[in-house]
Amino acid sequence: MVKYSSVCISEQGFPINLVGKTGLAVQISIHNPSQYICANSEQILPDWKQQQLLWVVVILQQSKFPLVEITGEIEREKEWLREKFMRFGCDVAFNLLDRGYLTDLIDPRTGYPILSHPGAVPHDDTAVAKALLDYPVIKNECCVLVHPQWGTAVYPSVLLSEAPPEMIEFVCKAITPLHGWMEKLN
Numbered sequence: 001m002v003k004y005s006s007v008c009i010s011e012q013g014f015p016i017n018l019v020g021k022t023g024l025a026v027q028i029s030i031h032n033p034s035q036y037i038c039a040n041s042e043q044i045l046p047d048w049k050q051q052q053l054l055w056v057v058v059i060l061q062q063s064k065f066p067l068v069e070i071t072g073e074i075e076r077e078k079e080w081l082r083e084k085f086m087r088f089g090c091d092v093a094f095n096l097l098d099r100g101y102l103t104d105l106i107d108p109r110t111g112y113p114i115l116s117h118p119g120a121v122p123h124d125d126t127a128v129a130k131a132l133l134d135y136p137v138i139k140n141e142c143c144v145l146v147h148p149q150w151g152t153a154v155y156p157s158v159l160l161s162e163a164p165p166e167m168i169e170f171v172c173k174a175i176t177p178l179h180g181w182m183e184k185l186n
Contacts, residue, residue: 015028016029016176017184019181019182019184020179020181024062026059026061027058027059027060028057028172029058029132030057031057032056034131034132035131036127036128036131037128041054042119044113044119044121045104045160046117048104048116055164055168057172059159060129060145060156060157061084061157063150063153063155064077064153065077066153067152067154067155070141081155082107085105085108085157086105086107087179088176088179089159093114095174096161096163099171101161101162101167103162104159104160105159111124126142126144126145126156127143129156130143130145135147138152
């Protein structure tokens with residue numbers, strides 16, 4: 001059994017808080033895998049057999065709208081946030097892969113990995129964010145995360161990597177400015 005250290009979310013012990021060009025916030029945190037990921041890792045990522053150490057990067061993007069209802073406007077917003085995550089996640093994943101670390105991002109819409117073969121079990125970003133961050137969830141037609149500051153105006157996404165948390169944080173901080181996300185000074 002792998003022994004994980006406690007949750008690692010940035011040097012200061014807080015999530016990486018960012019703000020985009022539109023003024024909407026982004027929060028990135030690095031965690032030990034949830035029980036669901038530990039129990040189902042080979043079924044979620046079948047290419048990662050015998051993987052001993054795995055870290056979960058939770059990326060929360062603030063939405064312009066609460067994501068509770070299903071309307072054309074909200075679906076377009078979710079698609080835009082998904083695309084932003086996919087661009088950012090691919091940049092982080094390929095940077096970590098180039099450094100020799102297995103890394104993949106999960107498509108928030110399908111629950112399947114982007115860079116690996118899909119497994120028998122889909123990943124649920126909202127459930128994992130709930131488990132790791134202890135945020136409540138509203139069960140609607142789909143489950144909606146409730147952020148303490150943003151309410152239901154939050155779009156969760158997940159990246160998985162064997163890279164050490166310090167390396168993940170370094171790469172994330174190096175890449176975020178390329179996506180228009182700057183560190184938020186409190």
